[in-house]
Amino acid sequence: MTARRSPLALHAVAGLLVAGSLLVTFATGVEERPVALAFGVLVAVGELARPPGGPPLREAAPLGAAGSLAYALVGAHAGHPTHHGVAQALLVLTVLCDTVVVAVLARSRTGWPFAPTLRDELRGLPGIGSAVCATGAVMALAVAVVGLWALPVFSVPLLLTQLSLRRHAAVRATYRQTIASLARATEIAGYTPAGHARRVAALSQAVGRDLGLPEPELTVLEYAALMHDIGQLSLVDPVPDGATAGLPAAQQRRIALLGGAVVRQTGADARVAAVVERQADPYPEQPPAARIVRVVNAYEEKARGRGPGGPLAALEELRLGTGREYAPEVVEALAGVLRRTGAQAGVHPPASGPGGASGRVVAGDSWAV
Structure with missing residues (x-):
C-alpha cells in the first residue's frame, strides 16, 4: 500500500508545484519572452531526441536537462541582467522534472526494490549527470556574455550524444532480439x-x-x-x-x-x-x-x-x-x-510481451507456472 501511495503523493506535490508556478507566471506575465521561448525550444528538442526504448530510469534526455538547468542559472543575457523570477524558472524545471519523477516511480509499476534501483542510478550519475551539470552551467555563462546564439553552439555535443544513444538503443534492441531467437x-x-x-x-x-x-x-x-x-x-x-x-x-x-x-x-x-x-x-x-x-x-x-x-x-x-x-x-x-x-x-501476474521501456522482459511475465 505504501508503494502505491508514494507515487500518488509525489505526483500530487509535483502537480501543485507546476500549478503554483503557472499561476504566478500568468499573474506576473512572462518576462523576456524571447529568452524563455529559446530555452523552451531547447528543452523540447531534448525531449524529442530522447532515445526510444531506453532504460526506464536512466536520464535519457541530457539536452533537455541541461537546457532547463541553464535557464534556471542564467542571470544575464548578452550583458543585460535577466528578470525572470523563480516561479518562471521553476516552471521550466518542473516540466522536465515531472518526466524524471515519472521514470523514477517506475518502481511502482515494475515492483523493483527502491534501494538497489537508487544505487544503480547513483552509479550512473557521475557520467551523464556531470556532463548535464557542466553543460548547463557553461550555457548560462555563455548566454550572459554573447546572448542566445550560444545555445545552438553548446547544444551540439549533447544533441550528438542523444543521437548516439538512439543508435545504441536500436543496436541493443536488435541484439536482444537475436539472443531471444536463439533461445x-x-x-x-x-x-x-x-x-x-x-x-x-x-x-x-x-x-x-x-x-x-x-x-x-x-x-x-x-x-x-x-x-x-x-x-x-x-x-x-x-x-x-x-x-x-x-x-x-x-x-x-x-x-x-x-x-x-x-x-x-x-x-x-x-x-x-x-x-x-x-x-x-x-x-x-x-x-x-x-x-x-x-x-x-x-x-x-x-x-x-x-x-x-x-x-x-x-x-x-x-x-x-x-x-x-x-x-x-x-x-x-x-x-x-x-x-x-x-x-x-499461484497468482499469475498479467502477461506482457518482451518489454517495458527498456525493451527487456520485466515483471509482467507469468512466473507461477
Missing part, C-alpha cells in the same frame, strides 16, 4: 517447454535487481538466462521436459559446458558464455549471475505442472537444498520477488 531454438526443437527461457530470464532479472546487481551485470544475466538451456541442442536424447535440475551433477555440467561452447560460437559476450558454462558448478564457486540462473531455473522446473501449490512446494525444495546446491541469499531473494508478485500463491 527459442530449444523450444522449437522440442527440448524445452514453450516460454521456459523467457520466464527464467524475467525472474532472474528481478532476483538480480533485489541482490543489487548493476545494470551491465543485469544485461549479462538476462542473456545468459535466455540461453541457459541451449546446450541441450547437442544431446542425442532430449531430457524429459527439458528439466535439467534433477539430473546428476556430472550430466548437468556437461550440458552447461556444451551450452557455453554454443554461446561462444554465436559471438555473444564472453561473460554470457561463462555464466552459461558455470551454472552447474558448486554454488560457492559460481559468479553471482550463475547462482541466480541455477536457482531460478530449478524453481521454474520444480513448480511446473504442480498446480496452485506448485510454487510454494518448489520454493520449499530449494530452501532444503541451500548449503548444498543453491545459494541461500539467492533463494531468499527469489522468495521476496515471488512474495511481492503473488506468485507463491
